[in-house]
Amino acid sequence: MRLSRRALMGASLAAPFAAPASAQARYPERPVVLVAPFGAGGASDVAARTLAAHADRHLGQAIVVENRTGASGMIGSLHVRRAAPDGYTLLMARIASSAIVPAIDPAAQYAWDEFTFLGMVDINPYVFVVRDDAPWRTLAELVDEIRRRPGALNHGSSGPSTILNLGVRYLLLQAGLAPDATVEVPFRGGGEVATALLGGQVQIVGQNLSEAAGAIAGGRVRALAVTTPRRFPSIPDVPTVREAGFPALEAIVGWDALAGPPGLPGAVTRKWDEVLAALAKDEGWTAATRRVGSVPWITDGAAAKAYVGEQVQLYRDLGRRLGIVGAEIAIWQQRTAVSGNGKR
Known part of the structure; x- marks a missing residue:
């Protein structure tokens, strides 16, 4: 046996x-x-x-x-x-x-x-970009505008728990501003966010360089800063976040x-x-x-x-x-489910 x-x-x-x-x-x-x-x-x-x-x-x-x-x-x-x-x-x-x-x-x-x-x-690499005709030439100028008019500018996002949202929120935190000093407008992905910036639906986007490279090269958007420790070879004129006065943002990549x-x-x-x-x-x-x-x-x-x-x-x-919690994420998911296209 x-x-x-x-x-x-x-x-x-x-x-x-x-x-x-x-x-x-x-x-x-x-x-x-x-x-x-x-x-x-x-x-x-x-x-x-x-x-x-x-x-x-x-x-x-x-x-x-x-x-x-x-x-x-x-x-x-x-x-x-x-x-x-x-x-x-x-x-x-x-x-x-x-x-x-x-x-x-x-x-x-x-x-x-x-x-x-x-x-x-x-x-x-992660970059902060605005439309080429925007009045802000530097990241500091953009932050000053947000400080003067909290809640007046929108930032594009592919969801509250994505780098597109958290990068901008972290910038606001480092600048001593409230997390809602800019209004998050969610979309289904970085491609839609890039299109929304060009269309004027949002004024600020923090996104991956791979999503913004074409628009930057074509002169349609202006990159204000990149999160790499040194200037990135393909955008040598764009200062690093350290040069822009926000070294902690190097963590966002x-x-x-x-x-x-x-x-x-x-x-x-x-x-x-x-x-x-x-x-x-x-x-x-x-x-x-x-x-x-x-x-x-x-x-x-x-x-x-x-x-x-x-x-x-x-x-x-x-x-x-940043106070990003599950409840906020659930609210965002309900909103995008109702809208059907990830926009509000």
Whole structure:
């Protein structure tokens, strides 16, 4: 009986893994869906499509980008969290949906560390921009205007728990102003926010350089400051936030990482280790990433998980300081659900 029980236990443990092992060895056998949790034209969408356009030849299969938007990126992230752990549904993990939301929203339906992190992809410098015909030439002039007329200017946001909102709120905090000294106007993603700035619906936008680079280069918007420690090569005339008198804002930076559902098998993670290592040497992807205003930054999964964990702690602390709470997030979600388009 002892022998038979051991044999039975061995069989029961081995059986679930035997069939998937052969299947995993052939991964991928079909196209991989890469979910971008924000709308077209936003930083996560740009990063996802840039990766898909170059990583497919290293993967050996097509990568199809699918935008699943809403709730500060939670809808798309939750979709991947619930997906089968087979490597065919992955997430372009974004700072808002994968660090800020889990850090400050008690209603979030996932924890940041439930996902399988495959690696970092890029870092996005963060810029404060206004329309080119705006009267403010410096960040200090803009802050003075807000101080003179609190509540008179709108800032574009893709949700209260996103970097677009928190960056502006942190600027107000550093300037000694109330968190509502500018009025948040929410949209579904950074692309819509950029359009709203050009259309005059908002007067201030803090956003990833990858979302604003084209408008800056085209002279349609003016960048007042960038959060990098040194001036960024593609916008050398734009001062850093340290030069502008707000060094604490260097903490605000965007990023993208590649992640999957919990429990991705080793064959899948090893394949993506190979793909990302090849992508890091891919001059086409590197040039394309830099062209949209991002900095290539490929890491392995362990380094990505460690970095995201640090970001979660940063925004947990920042959320407490700014008074961003779950109730405010719930109100925003109700408002955008009623409007149907993320605008108010």
